[in-house]
Amino acid sequence: MNPRDIPPEAFHASGAEVQALDFGYVRSPDQDHATPAQHPVVVIGAGPVGLSLAIDLAQRGQRVVVLDNDHKLSIGSRAICFAKRTLEIWDRLGVGQRMVDKGVSWNLGKVFLKDEQLYEFNLLPEEGHERPAFINLQQYYAEAYLVERALQLPGIDIRWHNKVTAVQSRDGGALLSIDTPDGAYQIDAQWLVACDGARSPTRQMLGLESKGRIFQDRFLIADVKLADEANFPTERWFWFDPPFHPNQSVLLHRQPDNVWRIDFQLGWDADPEEEKKPENIIPRVKALLGADAQFELDWASVYTFACLRMDQFVHGRVVFAGDSAHGVSPFGARGANSGVQDAENLAWKLDWVLKGRASPALVATYGPEREYAADENLCNSTRATDFITPKSEVSRLFRDAALHLAREHAFARRIVNSGRLSVPATLYASPLSTPDTDAFVGTQVPGAVLLDAPLTKQGQPTWLLRELGPDFTLLVFGPAPAWTRDLPGVKVLQIGIDVTDHQARAAQRLDALPGTAYLVRPDQHVCARWRTPTEAAVRSALAHATAAAL
Amino acid sequence: MLNTQPNLQACDDFYEALIATHQGLSTPESHAMNARLVLLLANHIGDQATLQHALQLARGSAVPTADRRTTPAITPVVPTHAVAA
Ligand SMILES: Cc1cc2nc3c(=O)[nH]c(=O)nc-3n(C[C@H](O)[C@H](O)[C@H](O)COP(=O)(O)OP(=O)(O)OC[C@H]3O[C@@H](n4cnc5c(N)ncnc54)[C@H](O)[C@@H]3O)c2cc1C
Numbered sequence: 001m002n003p004r005d006i007p008p009e010a011f012h013a014s015g016a017e018v019q020a021l022d023f024g025y026v027r028s029p030d031q032d033h034a035t036p037a038q039h040p041v042v043v044i045g046a047g048p049v050g051l052s053l054a055i056d057l058a059q060r061g062q063r064v065v066v067l068d069n070d071h072k073l074s075i076g077s078r079a080i081c082f083a084k085r086t087l088e089i090w091d092r093l094g095v096g097q098r099m100v101d102k103g104v105s106w107n108l109g110k111v112f113l114k115d116e117q118l119y120e121f122n123l124l125p126e127e128g129h130e131r132p133a134f135i136n137l138q139q140y141y142a143e144a145y146l147v148e149r150a151l152q153l154p155g156i157d158i159r160w161h162n163k164v165t166a167v168q169s170r171d172g173g174a175l176l177s178i179d180t181p182d183g184a185y186q187i188d189a190q191w192l193v194a195c196d197g198a199r200s201p202t203r204q205m206l207g208l209e210s211k212g213r214i215f216q217d218r219f220l221i222a223d224v225k226l227a228d229e230a231n232f233p234t235e236r237w238f239w240f241d242p243p244f245h246p247n248q249s250v251l252l253h254r255q256p257d258n259v260w261r262i263d264f265q266l267g268w269d270a271d272p273e274e275e276k277k278p279e280n281i282i283p284r285v286k287a288l289l290g291a292d293a294q295f296e297l298d299w300a301s302v303y304t305f306a307c308l309r310m311d312q313f314v315h316g317r318v319v320f321a322g323d324s325a326h327g328v329s330p331f332g333a334r335g336a337n338s339g340v341q342d343a344e345n346l347a348w349k350l351d352w353v354l355k356g357r358a359s360p361a362l363v364a365t366y367g368p369e370r371e372y373a374a375d376e377n378l379c380n381s382t383r384a385t386d387f388i389t390p391k392s393e394v395s396r397l398f399r400d401a402a403l404h405l406a407r408e409h410a411f412a413r414r415i416v417n418s419g420r421l422s423v424p425a426t427l428y429a430s431p432l433s434t435p436d437t438d439a440f441v442g443t444q445v446p447g448a449v450l451l452d453a454p455l456t457k458q459g460q461p462t463w464l465l466r467e468l469g470p471d472f473t474l475l476v477f478g479p480a481p482a483w484t485r486d487l488p489g490v491k492v493l494q495i496g497i498d499v500t501d502h503q504a505r506a507a508q509r510l511d512a513l514p515g516t517a518y519l520v521r522p523d524q525h526v527c528a529r530w531r532t533p534t535e536a537a538v539r540s541a542l543a544h545a546t547a548a549a550l
Numbered sequence: 551m552l553n554t555q556p557n558l559q560a561c562d563d564f565y566e567a568l569i570a571t572h573q574g575l576s577t578p579e580s581h582a583m584n585a586r587l588v589l590l591l592a593n594h595i596g597d598q599a600t601l602q603h604a605l606q607l608a609r610g611s612a613v614p615t616a617d618r619r620t621t622p623a624i625t626p627v628v629p630t631h632a633v634a635a
Contacts (some may be wrong), residue, residue, distance in 0.1 A: 401585035411593040 002026050003158065004151055011148040015257055018144045023071045025161040031185040036175060039065050040354050042189035044164050044176075044202055047074065048139065049322030049339035050195030051146035055093045056347030058155035060470065062354060065187070066156060067178060069163035073140040073147070076299040077223050080136045080253060080261055081333035084124070085424040085449060086340045087131040088465055088524070096131070098145045103135030104254050109236040111406070111418055115243050118406045119413050120235075123421060128505040129452050130463045134236075134421065136255045139336070167192065167205045173317050191350055191363070192318045195343075198308075200324035206315065212308035213382065215329060217389045219303050220264040220275050224285055227294035229258065238418040240388075240403055244287035249388050249418070252288070259298050262288060263330075265388065272302035305329035305385065307378045313342075314367040321346060326374040331384040331419030334377045341424060342370050348471070348522035352546060357489070362547035365431055373425035380420045387417035424449040427525060434519075434528035434541040442511045450524050453506035455499040464506055465524060467493055472542065473520045476533075477501075477512040483535040487542065490519075521545055552603040 003023040010021060030037040041057060043050045046068035054064045082099065090096040107124040110117055123133035150156045165184070166177035174192040178185055194202035203210065237252040239245070248265035255261055264284055266275060274280060281300050286293060309326035313319060322339030346366050352358040390396035405412035426448040427433070433446035444451065453464040469491025474484055477495045484492045495501050495512075510518060510529075517533040518526055519541050528541035543549040558564050572580045592601055606613050 397581055397585045398589070401582060401589055404582070405586055405589060409590075409593075412589060415589065 003147075003160070006151075008148070011144050015138060015140070015259075019073060019075070019140050021073060021144065023147070023158070023160040025071065025181050026159070027180075027182065028157070028159055028185075030187055031180065031183070033185070036186040036188040038188050038190070039063070040190045041065070041193065041350060042067065042174075042176060042187065042191070043193045043195055044068075045195035045197060045322075045324070046070075046143075046147070046158055046160075047195060047197060047322065047339075048079070048142055048146065048336045049343050050193070051143065051150055052089065052093060052340045053193060053195060053321065053343035053347055054156050054158075055095075055146065055150050055153060056344060057351060058150070058153040059093065060347065060351040061155065062351055063155045064157070065189075066150070066158040067162040067164055067176075068158065068160055071160040073143045075140075076301065077138040077140065077255070077259075077261070079139040079142070079333070079336040080255055081134050081337075081421070082137055082142060083333060083337045083422040083424075084129070084131045084133050085422070086337045087135065088452065089340055089344045091131075091466070092344075092524075093146075093149065095145045095149045098148075099137055099142060100131070100135055102141055102145075102256055103137035104234055104256055105132040105135050106234045106236065106254070107133045108233075109238065109418075109421075111413075111416060112237065112239040112242060113403050113407075114241055116407075118403065118416070121413070128454050128503060130454075130465070131452070134333070136253055136261075138255055138259070141256070142336075164196070164201060164205075167202055167318070169206060169316055169318050171316070190317065191354070193346065193350075194318065194320045194324045195322045195339075196324050198323040198327050200320070202318070203310065203320065203324055206318065208310060208315065210308040210310050210325075210327065212306060212327075212378065214306040215304065215385050215389065216268040217304065217385075218266040218268060218270045218272060218275070219305070220266055220270075220281065220284070221299075221301050221303060222262045222264070222281050222285055222297065223255070223259050223299040224262065224289075224295040225257065225259045225298045226289075227296075232260070240418075242288075245284065250288065251418075266302070270302070275302050276300060303330075307382050307385070309371070309374045309378060312367055313370055313374075314364055319346060319363065319366060321370075325370070326378065328377050328381040329385045330381075331388060332377075332381050332421050333419070334381055334422045337422040338373060338377045338425075341373065342366075344523045345370055358546045358548065365547055369427050369430055369432070372427060372429065376425050377422075384417045384419045388419075430525075430527075432521070432527055432545045432547065434537075434544050436529065437537075438529070438531040440511045440529065442509065444510050444518070444526055444529070446526050446528055448526050450518070450520050450526055451509045453501065453509055454503055455495070455506065456502050457499045462499065464499075467499055468520055468524060469493075471522050472545070474533075474538065475510075475518040475520060477507060477510075477516045478514045480517075481533070481535070484533075484538070487538065490542070519545070552600050552607065554607070 001024045041064045043054050043066045046066050054066045057064045087096045107122050110120045161181050163179040164176055165179050168175040173190045176187050196202050234254050239250045242250055251263035253261040306327055313325045321342040328334045349362045349366055353360055353363050390399045402412050402415040406416050428447050430447045455462050472490045474490050474492050480492045480494050501507055515532050517530050519528040521527050527545040
């Protein structure tokens with residue numbers, strides 16, 4: 001079936017039905033071209049990253065071809081935890097609410113040692129954010145809603161059953177060879193973005209590498225569907241050395257449809273084939289849930305983890321994003337979440353370059369910005385993995401000391417690392433930021449993602465992030481100077497005039513005084529701020545942020 | 551900077567108390583207690599440069615850097631909304 005003919009309700013069906021969706025092969029007119037058809041942007045891979053990128057570009061008016069060798073959503077459940085920032089990005093892409101409606105929202109986590117709760121933490125302890133710290137949602141649902149959205153946009157041409165078999169990079173573009181059920185063809189891309197996952201055939205075809213560490217540990221992931229509403233609340237529960245799985249860690253998470261994700265650390269000596277057998281999994285699950293628990297095994301797999309990244313994400317006109325560029329261990333849910341941030345970083349830059357509003361130097365800045373973010377993710381997830389699986393006797397000693405102290409002492413709770421959960425990277429050293437010349441306090445430094453805040457507009461509730469423009473936004477606390485109206489492609493948002501900061505949270509989070517202005521990029525990162533902006537300073541920051549001044 | 555000039559008010563008393571605190575503990579229990587003590591005192595000191603200096607002096611040779619490709623220039627600062635208790 002032509003995917004565009006799939007009825008909308010098919011995307012809203014049960015997990016089993018959604019996973020059974022089969023996107024048919026449709027022959028493209030490009031396959032009958034005598035010479036390779038030309039396309040401005042080609043994305044390889046219809047995973048969460050490729051789809052998010054394609055939607056962002058199409059919403060900006062670009063035409064995008066997405067090639068995927070498969071014809072189905074991701075199999076089984078891989079990612080389940082989608083972070084606040086990812087939801088905010090998906091809000092911009094028109095799918096955030098869909099994800100939140102289906103997903104299980106959570107902010108609370110609990111940490112146990114043996115059979116005792118050590119402490120609990122709240123990832124979003126303050127009011128005044130539209131989105132929760134996390135939702136849990138099976139990756140196939142997230143992909144289904146992204147595909148559904150992509151099919152609504154005329155600019156996106158997703159070609160299932162289109163396997164990229166060769167990539168030839170050249171000045172000004174790349175030539176792709178593609179296999180389909182009825183033969184091979186070629187297309188020519190002005191820009192090529194590889195979102196083709198951890199094994200990235202594109203990376204291999206170009207002779208590039210991803211380097212890093214492989215962790216000598218194995219984890220069993222079991223998704224179980226409980227017969228009754230479970231007694232566990234909607235929280236992240238993490239055990240160190242529980243009686244039901246001694247000497248190892250266990251993680252429990254709730255997903256939609258009364259499915260629970262249980263993640264058992266197995267150690268390096270475990271035999272993955274044996275551990276995958278239901279007769280070995282079921283007793284482990286019963287040990288956790290109780291001997292009488294009624295459940296079905298929905299999905300199980302055994303994983304090892306690696307922390308890897310490419311040296312450079314931009315290679316001329318070929319750009320890598322998501323797992324193809326970097327891979328992290330899952331403690332902290334940083335894989336898909338950071339990949340979606342890659343996509344949003346790249347989308348507006350490609351759009352600006354394709355529209356001739358900026359030079360290719362702007363796309364080149366995607367490299368250092370997201371390589372830095374990848375390092376931060378890798379650092380956090382490596383540290384979490386090392387804490388959970390101590391590599392030496394002394395690291396176990398200190399790990400256990402921290403756990404022991406955490407029971408009573410707040411300071412030690414901050415040392416306990418069961419996965420620092422995904423937060424957006426602050427791009428401290430971004431070449432697109434203009435350093436502060438005025439004094440500010442707080443976290444909203446140039447390079448940070450703008451924090452959300454509740455506002456009202458004409459008496460109706462709204463949110464700061466929703467009021468930002470598709471391109472740059474100049475936030476001004478109070479009346480904006482007249483010259484701001486002539487800034488090209490900049491939405492001016494006057495807080496206190498266009499919108500009301502009725503709880504004063506925006507002013508507090510941004511350390512704003514009357515007259516304070518923030519210049520916000522299309523990807524909602526702050527790039528400059530002033531106590532009293534001048535036209536020259538704002539224009540210069542804009543030139544900087546679009547790489548015109550690099 | 552780490553203060554290595556005499557600073558303990560009653561050094562003999564402290565030393566005696568330290569040894570006494572270990573009394574009756576097995577060697578593994580003593581090691582565990584020492585580890586907790588290091589964490590408690592480190593939190594009290596708080597300052598990263600001072601602690602780094604102490605780590606260096608305690609080891610007596612260069613402290614190897616963590617096995618990571620790059621150390622972020624700044625320890626990632628999480629937004630206030632994500633600071634776990
Ligand atoms: C058990 C597990 C748990 C996880 N939990 C989380 C979590 O809670 N939160 C989180 O954020 N992340 C999590 N992750 C990571 C997350 O699943 C990945 O980071 C995410 O899927 C990466 O998305 P992507 O779009 O980069 O790549 P992928 O999802 O791998 O998509 C790549 C796409 O490229 C296509 N492709 C490959 N080769 C070709 C080719 N030659 N031609 C055309 N198309 C091709 C593939 O068919 C596929 O559709 C988890 C991963 C695992 C395994």
